[in-house]
Amino acid sequence: MNQAEPLYELLRSSPAVLEAQGSQSARDGFDLRLAIRAKGMPELARLFKEHGCFLEFITAVDHGESLELIYVFSAWLRPFRVMARCPASLMEPSPSLVEVLAAADWQEREVFDMFGLEFAGHPDLKRILLPEDADFHPLRKDFKPGARHGGDWFEGETA
Amino acid sequence: MVERQETPPPVQLGILSQILDLCRANSLWPMTFGLACCAIEMMAAGASRFDLDRFGAGVFRPSPRQSDVMIVAGTISKKMAPTIITLYHQMPAPKWVVAMGNCAISGGPFAYEGQYAIVNGADRFLPVDVYVPGCPPRPEALIQGLLELEDQLTKGAKRNYLRRFQRHANPDGKA
Incomplete structure (x- = not known):
């Protein structure tokens, strides 16, 4: 962790951040690992954007009983890469980042496609990789492969 | 499943239709589209080293309206398959499909x-004429597949008078 990084103190003092842990990017690829509050991501995204960082990707992890959203931010002009994790729920939509970062649009659609997590405020939250009539979210732990799903329009006609 | 259009023309032209088939076989116009890594080999086949133009098939058209061969090069996702059907319908007949x-x-x-x-396969929804196996196939394999398609059009390699290479294993061109 580069101590001269301007975002370091700002992130430490942000109320959205629960825990900030420095890391060695040579070892695991990240300079900083953040645990953040469920609703705190748009505020942090604005902070990252103001300090020359871009959204690398959004993904999620299904731990079985809970889900977690993962945001990775990087900067082009200095060695700085951050992973931010926050809890997510299938019941309650997470706030969308599209208002702040347009790059989040398709990323959030992919997370919705694969995990079924919804984002409040997303302009067009629909499936991006799977057919639009699919009725499953394949990266969830409770997904059972092998059953017939949506998008099988060509089956049966050739069987 | 998209059916092959087998309607014969209302007027039979005899020897002239065979000449037309010979012309079609030696000026196949593929459509410019690729779905996965096979498209890289297709581009290599069209570029100078392998040069599909030697067989009249190097004129990759950017529009389905101008092409008569669809080379389905790559993995077909369920999301993409309806689009491929639309492209196939947009091509004017006579048209052929290479998987x-x-x-x-x-x-x-x-x-x-x-x-x-x-x-799992283009032939689940398209009438495929030639299959080119490989993962991905070498450009030579695609060229052989297109030569095979030419021989289908002229109803035999022997009647493909403009064929650039002679067949060795099966010189009569009979299946």
Whole structure:
């Protein structure tokens, strides 16, 4: 962790951040690992954007009983890469980042496609990789492969 | 399943139709589109080293309205398959389909139980004329597939008088 990084103190003092842990990017690829509050991501995204960082990707992890959203931010002009994790729920939509970062649009659609997590405020939250009539979210732990799903329009006609 | 259009022309032209077939066989115009890594080999086949233009098939058209061969080069996802059908319908007849690579033939490495995103083969919904196996096929294999298609059009390699290479294993061109 580069101590001269301007975002370091700002992130430490942000109320959205629960825990900030420095890391060695040579070892695991990240300079900083953040645990953040469920609703705190748009505020942090604005902070990252103001300090020359871009959204690398959004993904999620299904731990079985809970889900977690993962945001990775990087900067082009200095060695700085951050992973931010926050809890997510299938019941309650997470706030969308599209208002702040347009790059989040398709990323959030992919997370919705694969995990079924919804984002409040997303302009067009629909499936991006799977057919639009699919009725499953394949990266969830409770997904059972092998059953017939949506998008099988060509089956049966050739069987 | 998209059916092959087999309606014969209202006027039979005899020897002239055979000449037309010979012309069609030696000026196949493929459509410019690729679905996965096989498209890289297709581009290599069209570039200077392998040069599909030697066989009249190097004029890759950017519009389905101008092309008569669809080279399905790559993995067909369920999301993409309706678009491929639309493209096929947009091509003017007579038209032919080449399934290039194992994914377009049978799903390739994606053909397993519980697989939810890939269509296992172009022939599930398109009338395929020539299959070119490989993962991905070498450019020579695609060239051989297109020569095979030419021989189908002229109803035999022997009647493909403009054929650049002679067949060795089966000189009569009979299947």
